[in-house]
Structures are given as structure tokens and as C-alpha cells.
Amino acid sequence: MGKKESQQPGDSTEQKIFDAAHEVFTQKGMDGAKMQEIADRAGINKALLHYYYRSKEKLYETVARAIIGKALPALRQVIESEVPLEEKIRGFVETYIDIISRNTFIPLFIISEINKHPDRFIDSVFPQELPKPEVFFRQVEAEIAAGRIRPIKPQHLIVNIVSLCIFPFVGKPMMRILLGMSMGEMRMFLEERKFEVTNFVLASLRP
Amino acid sequence: MGKKESQQPGDSTEQKIFDAAHEVFTQKGMDGAKMQEIADRAGINKALLHYYYRSKEKLYETVARAIIGKALPALRQVIESEVPLEEKIRGFVETYIDIISRNTFIPLFIISEINKHPDRFIDSVFPQELPKPEVFFRQVEAEIAAGRIRPIKPQHLIVNIVSLCIFPFVGKPMMRILLGMSMGEMRMFLEERKFEVTNFVLASLRP
DNA sequence: GTCTATAACTCGATAGAC
DNA sequence: GTCTATCGAGTTATAGAC
Numbered sequence: 522m523g524k525k526e527s528q529q530p531g532d533s534t535e536q537k538i539f540d541a542a543h544e545v546f547t548q549k550g551m552d553g554a555k556m557q558e559i560a561d562r563a564g565i566n567k568a569l570l571h572y573y574y575r576s577k578e579k580l581y582e583t584v585a586r587a588i589i590g591k592a593l594p595a596l597r598q599v600i601e602s603e604v605p606l607e608e609k610i611r612g613f614v615e616t617y618i619d620i621i622s623r624n625t626f627i628p629l630f631i632i633s634e635i636n637k638h639p640d641r642f643i644d645s646v647f648p649q650e651l652p653k654p655e656v657f658f659r660q661v662e663a664e665i666a667a668g669r670i671r672p673i674k675p676q677h678l679i680v681n682i683v684s685l686c687i688f689p690f691v692g693k694p695m696m697r698i699l700l701g702m703s704m705g706e707m708r709m710f711l712e713e714r715k716f717e718v719t720n721f722v723l724a725s726l727r728p
Numbered sequence: 729m730g731k732k733e734s735q736q737p738g739d740s741t742e743q744k745i746f747d748a749a750h751e752v753f754t755q756k757g758m759d760g761a762k763m764q765e766i767a768d769r770a771g772i773n774k775a776l777l778h779y780y781y782r783s784k785e786k787l788y789e790t791v792a793r794a795i796i797g798k799a800l801p802a803l804r805q806v807i808e809s810e811v812p813l814e815e816k817i818r819g820f821v822e823t824y825i826d827i828i829s830r831n832t833f834i835p836l837f838i839i840s841e842i843n844k845h846p847d848r849f850i851d852s853v854f855p856q857e858l859p860k861p862e863v864f865f866r867q868v869e870a871e872i873a874a875g876r877i878r879p880i881k882p883q884h885l886i887v888n889i890v891s892l893c894i895f896p897f898v899g900k901p902m903m904r905i906l907l908g909m910s911m912g913e914m915r916m917f918l919e920e921r922k923f924e925v926t927n928f929v930l931a932s933l934r935p
Numbered sequence: 936g937t938c939t940a941t942a943a944c945t946c947g948a949t950a951g952a953c
Numbered sequence: 954g955t956c957t958a959t960c961g962a963g964t965t966a967t968a969g970a971c
Contacts, residue, residue: 550759552757552759553844555945555947567947568948568950568955569954569956629843632899633836637755651905677921677924681924684895694842698853699803699858714884721884721888725932775966776936779936937971938971939969947963948959953954
């Protein structure tokens with residue numbers, strides 16, 4: 522398999538449905554996803570979807586919650602750890618771009634759905650414990666006070682880093698057309714991002 | 729087609745429909761948009777939509793083409809102009825963030841739709857003349873050779889700048905939750921981006 | 936050009952056999 | 954548990970009166 526096993530291990534019908542739904546929902550969103558397609562990809566009948574998950578809404582919620590449940594802890598771990606700032610930035614970029622490369626549809630899914638159905642999504646997020654950026658903020662301020670990096674608002678710094686990591690993947694088709702790259706060139710280009718983003722950020726922070 | 733493409737001011741029925749469709753399509757995407765809602769917002773009847781634009785598909789295409797038709801020239805003008813690099817970067821960030829602030833739904837619309845229906849979208853893009861990044865690339869290489877900025881691949885530089893401009897707006901709700909900001913705080917934060925992005929990029933380019 | 940009414944179709948959901 | 958068949962709501966699209 523090599524995808525994700527969030528709840529039930531094994532190839533139970535329920536698991537096959539979950540995997541198929543995960544694929545279809547992340548690629549087409551709530552509105553674009555069709556129960557028929559999910560059933561087809563799971564290799565079972567439409568009626569079974571309703572047997573295991575009562576409704577499309579319920580199935581969607583299960584998938585959305587699982588996705589958030591994987592994305593947030595990864596974020597928290599890096600943001601809240603107590604390692605030195607430069608090391609933290611290197612670690613964050615590396616882990617984050619790794620995750621995104623292996624799950625190219627997830628960021629766009631989260632962003633789109635949060636915009637189109639905010640309440641539905643907020644409900645899936647709030648049971649989760651959010652990353653607390655305070656540790657990171659304090660680190661940045663300490664480095665500035667010590668003169669080891671130039672002054673910058675920590676909120677902007679974190680948004681800059683996240684933007685540089687996520688956007689090129691989300692906007693891939695757009696960027697590809699704009700820069701006139703082939704699919705292969707684009708793939709190689711994105712592989713360079715890990716190095717490029719770390720470099721770009723650390724260069725900007727020089728005092 | 730055979731319809732006038734010009735969206736003259738003045739509120740002909742055709743124009744009212746176009747405006748309503750623009751609003752609904754950009755906020756809900758092709759799949760989420762309903763002809764009924766477009767008719768309601770235009771203050772007319774559903775049947776009239778089909779009188780002016782033969783189908784939902786056709787209406788969507790008209791809107792999508794108009795959006796691309798506005799976004800690309802703005803890009804081209806900045807990218808292809810022959811002003812010095814630093815000035816160009818300042819100009820690009822300023823213009824671009826200005827446009828995005830006034831049309832917060834457009835970037836996400838383009839990104840989402842290009843991912844969900846690539847062929848449909850490519851068809852809308854290719855009649856347009858794409859910005860040619862070569863002028864920009866040459867400028868960057870010249871500055872590097874002259875030792876006025878540190879070495880960096882021009883492609884990465886342009887992707888970095890675009891990412892820093894667009895992503896915070898597209899990912900606004902996500903960032904807001906993560907940083908624990910109120911709507912008001914977020915609005916103020918985004919207003920600071922014009923200054924912040926220019927600063928961040930130019931700082932990173934120092935030799 | 937604009938409307939009402941309705942046909943044609945898509946899709947989520949349920950009933951019931953096995 | 955799993956399937957086939959079908960219902961019913963919601964949507965796009967058309968017919969036809971004015």
C-alpha cells in the first residue's frame with residue numbers, strides 16, 4: 522500500500538472505502554467528489570458506502586479529520602521543540618517539504634475546503650491541539666536582541682517560511698506554464714526547493 | 729461564442745449575469761456554483777442564463793477567460809519591463825499585492841480550477857500571451873555577475889517572490905487559526921505584507 | 936427579452952433480496 | 954456484509970406563452 526493507514530489496519534472493506542474516499546476528496550473537494558467514483562475506486566457498491574459511513578457528509582468528515590490529525594502533529598513537533606533557531610528552520614523546511622512532496626494534494630485540499638466550508642472544517646480542526654507558536658516567537662526575539670539576526674516580526678517570518686514551502690507545490694501547474702517548464706523540469710525544480718528555501722530564509726535573516 | 733467579450737460598464741442583463749457568475753464561480757468553483765444562485769444574484773430568471781450563455785460550461789469559460797485575461801497583462805507589464813532589478817521587485821510586489829487584496833478569491837480560484845480541470849483551464853490560458861521571464865532572468869544574472877546580489881537561480885527567485893505575495897492571502901484562514909489572530913488582526917497583518925515581502929527578498933539578496 | 940412550467944438528468948440515499 | 958433496483962431531491966436545460 523504505502524498510502525496512509527489512519528484507523529483500521531488491513532484491507533477491510535471499511536479501510537478500502539476510506540482510502541478511496543481520501544483519494545477522491547483530496548483531489549476533487551467535497552463538491553466535486555461523487556459517491557459513485559469513490560465506490561468504483563474502492564471496488565465495491567455505492568450502497569456499501571452508506572452501510573459503513575452513514576452519509577457523504579460523514580465520510581467527508583472522517584477523511585478531513587484524519588488529514589488534519591496527521592498534518593498538525595508534524596507541525597507542532599517542529600515548531601514547539603526547543604532546538605536553536607537556525608536548526609529549527611532547517612528542520613522545519615526539510616520535514617515540511619518532505620511531507621508535501623509525498624502528499625501533493627493535501628495542502629490545496631485544506632486551503633480550498635477551509636475557504637468554501639469554513640464551519641465544516643473548523644469542526645474537524647478544533648478537537649486537535651494546535652501548534653503553539655510562542656516558543657518560536659520568543660526564540661526569534663532573543664536572536665534579534667542578541668544581534669544574531671536582523672529585526673523581523675516573528676509572525677511574518679513564520680508566514681514567509683510556510684509560504685515558501687507550500688506555495689510552489691500548490692501552484693505547480695501555474696508556475697510550470699509561467700516558467701515554460703516541462704513536467705520533468707518542474708519535478709527537478711521542486712526537488713531543489715528544500716535547499717533553496719532554507720538558503721533564502723537564512724540569507725534574509727543575516728544581521 | 730459570437731458574444732461581445734467587452735464588459736462595458738452599464739448594466740445590461742448580459743453584464744449583470746456576467747458579474748453574478750464571476751462572483752459565484754470565483755467563490756465556489758465550477759462544481760460548487762449553482763445556476764440558480766447566479767440567477768438570483770443577477771436578479772433575473774434561470775432561463776435567461778441559458779438565453780445569453782448557452783450552458784453552465786460556456787458561462788464558466790467566459791468568466792475564466794476574462795479572469796486570466798486580466799491577471800496575465802498585469803504580470804507581463806512588471807516582469808518584462810526594463811527597469812533596474814531592485815525597482816522591478818518593489819514594483820512587482822506592490823502591484824501584485826494590491827491586485828490580490830482587491831480580489832482575494834481570484835488566486836485560489838485559478839489554483840483550484842487549474843488543478844481540478846487542467847484541460848478546461850489550459851484552453852482559456854493559451855489564447856493569451858504569456859509573460860516572458862527571460863528579461864528578468866538576464867537582469868538577475870547580470871546583477872550576480874556584477875556582485876551586487878548574492879548568487880541565486882532566477883527561477884527560484886521569481887517563485888519565491890510570487891509565493892510570498894500570494895500564499896498569505898490564499899492561506900489566510902489557515903494562518904489565522906495557526907497564529908491565533910482575530911479577523912481584524914489578520915487584516916492588519918496582511919496590510920503589512922507589501923513592506924514585509926519587499927524587505928525580506930531584498931535582505932536575502934544582499935551579497 | 937423575459938417569464939413560468941416542466942422535461943431530462945445526476946446523485947445521494949434507502950429498501951429488500953441473498 | 955454485499956448486492957440490485959429504485960426513489961426522491963436537486964440541477965441543468967428547454968418549450969412555449971407573453
